[in-house]
Amino acid sequence: MKAVGLVTEYNPFHNGHIYHIQQAKAVTGADVVIAVMSGNFVQRGEPALFDKWTRTQAALANGVDLVIELPTFYAVQPSHLFAEGAIKLLTALGVEDVVFGSEHATVDFLNLAKQAPSVQGGKAFQEKNQTFAQAYATQLESETGFKLEDPNDILAFGYAKAILNLNSPIKLHAIQRVAAGYHDQSFTDDQTIASASSIRLALHKGKLEKVKGVVPNQTLVDISSANHTVDFESQFWPLLKYRLMTDTIGQLGQVYQMAEGLEHRLAAVALGEPGPQSYQSFIKAVKSKRYTFARIQRTLLYTLLNVKVDQMQAAMQDPYLRILGFTDKGQAYLNGAKKTTTLPLISKVDQHLAKANLRLDFKAGKLWQLLAREPGQQQDIARQPIHFTQAHTKEDK
Amino acid sequence: MKAVGLVTEYNPFHNGHIYHIQQAKAVTGADVVIAVMSGNFVQRGEPALFDKWTRTQAALANGVDLVIELPTFYAVQPSHLFAEGAIKLLTALGVEDVVFGSEHATVDFLNLAKQAPSVQGGKAFQEKNQTFAQAYATQLESETGFKLEDPNDILAFGYAKAILNLNSPIKLHAIQRVAAGYHDQSFTDDQTIASASSIRLALHKGKLEKVKGVVPNQTLVDISSANHTVDFESQFWPLLKYRLMTDTIGQLGQVYQMAEGLEHRLAAVALGEPGPQSYQSFIKAVKSKRYTFARIQRTLLYTLLNVKVDQMQAAMQDPYLRILGFTDKGQAYLNGAKKTTTLPLISKVDQHLAKANLRLDFKAGKLWQLLAREPGQQQDIARQPIHFTQAHTKEDK
Structure with missing residues (x-):
């Protein structure tokens, strides 16, 4: 089976993610879609709107076959470490292709990464009134002519650097971002795709009606259950x-x-x-x-x-593949990957794991519950991966 | 000037405390009443109902001339350390007499302390299913015949032990506890004195009417301002x-x-x-x-x-006399004590002190504000001792 990998947060899962899944299959001809997804906290240091199980369920119901948690020590990181963590896990799972949205889909990010300056070099790094990322982008532009400033481009560049660093066989496929920029804070009623941040903002303002057109119905159901962190x-x-x-x-x-x-x-x-x-x-x-x-x-x-x-x-020395959920196809893929992967596959967390490798994810889950309006189910101990079947889908409708 | 010392928590200040102040003066003929008072947290490990300034104000308005804070590292302690801390501060202030309520006012606690077993001795300490205090009391009873079990007796015993340990010239005067036992959880409408714990319980239940007969009016005003920790x-x-x-x-x-x-x-x-x-x-x-x-x-x-x-x-190696408030008479006494006391007198806390000696009190004050329904004024930095004058009293009425 051929698998395509997606690096995701699904915060929350929306129509743009469905488009991403469809495009990923179309572009690569893959049989299986694997999403590496942030757990209960996302890259920008916030709790995910819904817990990792709720978001896994949404992903499986909409075309993803296997959801693997990006551990907190990779997920809550600057983009280059976030990207490297995701590529490491997807490589360990035998994934051959990664498809991602980009503001500049025609750019060859792997080639760009090969020309990139080393982190220490260049006088741009002397400037005090800018962030590290700005300094790096200035240096990169002076050497390659490409201005690395859009968030999805920055992640794409991170994937490319990671592939080089890890000597990964993964091939990158950019698809052009449509309709919604990452930072767009508003959307119109006739849009069917909006950015996750604009959707979060609308939910924060209680504008559920407005969000209806850009998310699957389940997201609206989830927000009404109070087991979320809109007001964290x-x-x-x-x-x-x-x-x-x-x-x-x-x-x-x-x-x-x-x-x-x-x-x-x-x-x-x-x-x-x-x-x-x-x-x-x-x-x-x-x-x-x-x-x-x-x-x-x-x-x-x-x-x-x-x-x-x-x-x-x-913790970062000791990564693992935490399985959050799968379809039948995802399960079949996993059975094959088990024999070849070099990282531990974890499907159930006990007290021992919660105190050892998975301690940070465990703490993050506990904190997520404390920040949510209603704590909901515990996040790790004794939770089973979601096995999503078509019958199950029907049952949900 | 002759000073009498009281060891207090005033949690909250009530009619029994007024009786205590009057008796202390009557028994000793003192000119000045000095109260060493727990700060924002009391001995049983809870936030005081009102902050230390509010309780200082109540004490000064009702006959106390000088209020000194019992630092957190003495106040939130088992009774023997609580008592020793208080006696240490009162001794440093040149106080000659301490008057306290006791369930057995006819007992000579100093004599009892002289006969007391050393902490390590005796087979009662082998028992596992009792607290340390119970084990100690069992041992004491077997050696002296006196059963040390009532809370004010236990404190009195602590004062006596401290006087021996510190070689303090302080003389102890017990007055019989009247009307309200320390642990009485209820009181009747015709009582004028009730225990602090029963008053706290009534306030917790929102029974303000019931409390009217046993506290000065100011306590009712304070509870209505929301700057309190009844629901901490x-x-x-x-x-x-x-x-x-x-x-x-x-x-x-x-x-x-x-x-x-x-x-x-x-x-x-x-x-x-x-x-x-x-x-x-x-x-x-x-x-x-x-x-x-x-x-x-x-x-x-x-x-x-x-x-x-x-x-x-x-912290316990480095005690100090933190002045919370005084009357004119209290101020005059302080001016004399300044010349002879061996402990630092602190009337104003700056950032330096808040990070050094007074760090624990400072943190306790911040935590108190976080636990209160409304945080009120900051507790330490730049706060001045309350100078209570008769004019001020009239103004308050």
Whole structure:
């Protein structure tokens, strides 16, 4: 069986994702669609709108055959590490092709990656008033003429770099992003595809009617069940404030990605009087030109999760393939992959795993439940992968 | 000027405290009444109902001349350390007499303390199914014939032991507890004095009318302002659960008074599914016969405050006299005491002190604000001691 891989967050699952799945099959002629998906927290350091099981269910109901969790230590990372983690898992599963959306689908990203500057080189890295990504893009443009600035292009570049680094046989296929830019914050009533961020914004504002045209019906059902994190900030901020006011500067300084004395600023702002009244105003108060919003938010999430540098480095050395769900076809593919994969396949998490390799995902699941309006089912211990069958689909309708 | 010392929590300030102040003056003929008072957290490991400034105001309005904060590292402790901390501060202030309520006011507690067994001795300490305090009381009874079991007697015994340990010149004066036992959970409409715990219970149930007869009017005004912690458990439990789910067992094991592997039980219960739904059910699930309710609750508070054994031991080596408020008479007494006291007198807390000696009180104040229905004013930085004058009193009426 030939498998095509997708790197996804499905936050939430929407019509654009259905188009992506259809195109992936059409472009590659694959029999099986495998999605590597962020778990309960997404790349920008936020809880996913719905938990990983709900999003797995949506993916399986709409054409994906196998959903593998991108572990938290890969998912909540800058794009190059996010991309490398995903490519590593897909390579281990024997996937031959990866199809992704891009703002510049005609660009040969693998070729671009081959010409890319090494991270340390170039004078652009001296500038203080820009983020690392901006500095890197400036350097890349001066050497190749291509301006790497759109989010899907940046991810595509990350996949290409990862393929080179890992010596992976995966072939990349870009499809042109249509209708909705990643950062578009609004959409019209006659659109059938909208960006995930604009959908989240509409849901946050309670505009369910507006969202109807751009998501499968199940997403509307899920949002009405209250087991979601649309309003997570009202829970996130008191917990973060509590953490910042009780940990020592020394403890905060050990948090993953806490760099350049950022811990001092975080503590000073959190403990100030009257102090920020919301998560958004806190981030505004601590943000500098050196960091992107997402970078700050990821660091704050790692602060909240109490993840230290050494724990993170150890975890990243030890990846695994956590199976969240499959169709019959996905199961058949898995049976073949079992014999060849070099990474451990995990279908059930017990107390031992929750304290060892999967500790970070386990903590993330517990935190997700705490941030959701209703905690719902536990996320890891004793949960079985979803086996999605056509009968099941009918039952759901 | 002759000063009498009172060891207090004023949680909340009630008519029994007025009686205590009057008796203290009558028994000793003192000119000045000095109260050492728990700060924002009380001995049983709970946030005080009102913050330390509100309670200081009530004390000054009702006959106390000087209020000194009992630092958190003394206040939130078993009774012998609580008592020793208070006696240490009162001794440093040149206080000659301490007057306290007792269930057995005719007992000579100093004499009892002289006959007391040393902590290590005796076979009663071998029993596993009792608390340390029970074991000690059993041993004491077998040697002296006196059954030390009532809470105010236990504190009195603590004062006496402290006087011996510190070689303090303080003389103890017991007054018989009247009308309300420490643990009485109810009171009748014709009572004018009720126990603090029964008053807290009535306030928790929203029975303001019932409380009118046993507290000064100001307490009723304070409860209506929402800057109080009557419902603290609904805030306390999610924060504690969050702490237990994100810290490692190693980190939890370093918390002050975390003994005999208790951290494993706390984490296992907190992370279990479905898990306790409230703070009370959590405590019930983790409590054993080896620990009193108060002991468990103090340990949980130190867990929430993230206070480690070494930090606590260092803090206890370095006590101070934090001035919360005074009358003119109290101020005059302070001016004299300044010249002779061996402990630092602190009237204003800046960022430096908040990060050094007073760090624990500072954190406790921040946590108190987080647990209160409305956070109110900040508790430490730049707060001035209350200077209470008669004009001020009139203004308040």
